[in-house]
Amino acid sequence: MLYIDQNKFNKELKADCKNCFGLCCIALYFSASDGFPTNKDAGKPCINLKEDFTCSVHTKLRDRGLKGCTAYECFGAGQKIAQVTYEGKDWRQVPKDSKQMFEVFLIMRQLHEMLWYLTEAFNIHNESQAKQEIGLLINKTEEITLLDGDALLKLDVEAHRNKVNMLLRNTSEMVRNNAKNKGHFGNKKKRASARRYDYFGADMRNLELVGADLRGACMIAANLKGTDLSGADLIGADLRDADFCGSNLEGTIFLNQAQINAAKGDANTRLPIRLVRPSHWTK
Numbered sequence: 001m002l003y004i005d006q007n008k009f010n011k012e013l014k015a016d017c018k019n020c021f022g023l024c025c026i027a028l029y030f031s032a033s034d035g036f037p038t039n040k041d042a043g044k045p046c047i048n049l050k051e052d053f054t055c056s057v058h059t060k061l062r063d064r065g066l067k068g069c070t071a072y073e074c075f076g077a078g079q080k081i082a083q084v085t086y087e088g089k090d091w092r093q094v095p096k097d098s099k100q101m102f103e104v105f106l107i108m109r110q111l112h113e114m115l116w117y118l119t120e121a122f123n124i125h126n127e128s129q130a131k132q133e134i135g136l137l138i139n140k141t142e143e144i145t146l147l148d149g150d151a152l153l154k155l156d157v158e159a160h161r162n163k164v165n166m167l168l169r170n171t172s173e174m175v176r177n178n179a180k181n182k183g184h185f186g187n188k189k190k191r192a193s194a195r196r197y198d199y200f201g202a203d204m205r206n207l208e209l210v211g212a213d214l215r216g217a218c219m220i221a222a223n224l225k226g227t228d229l230s231g232a233d234l235i236g237a238d239l240r241d242a243d244f245c246g247s248n249l250e251g252t253i254f255l256n257q258a259q260i261n262a263a264k265g266d267a268n269t270r271l272p273i274r275l276v277r278p279s280h281w282t283k
Contacts, residue, residue: 020078021090022053027102035068073258075112121171179211179231239263
């Protein structure tokens, strides 16, 4: 049986801004529609990025309309690029390599996000063959993250993601079926449709969400107060301003910190153990 160091991955797959070079503040395109006050071109530094790569308005981001910044999570890709791929050389020191660095950062973020989901899937499974298969893909993905910039740019990310997605879908089906089998649906709630992906602003409190397939669903500003989402798959779901006050998210799968940071919740919202309650949530 393969051994996967959960503590190591939990630490390495979370942003460590002190060991990064403000890559998300320059490499990314900012859109006003995604929670930023204005648009910003990719490759152009944010006006709030300081010389030491810290943010001049970090403690006032939400007050200034920079909700997109508070929601963003690089899954540890920033420090990996800064300290491993480019060995501590920042984009100001090597301006000729800066364009490549920004492009590689976007690839690394995808790989680290895959590692986040794969380690969760590994932890969920009890069956040895499935665990072995997932563990091998975790090790392969980690090996890829250690490639140099040139090799990462040549990587067929889509092909690798397809392999990851196949295992994640299998895990999702297992978890959701188990949740449905254990559920008690005597309340006659309507089950959330696996074919519906647009829940923009919807009142979802009357839907049966235990074991729901909400992969890639648009749930912007949806009302989910007090709902139970045990066993629900939320991978890729857009949860911006979705209201989870008093909801049970503890048993959801493939929910990440960026999604939670973008959503609303309170002290009664139950979260998976890997996630941190955002400071801007209500008490």
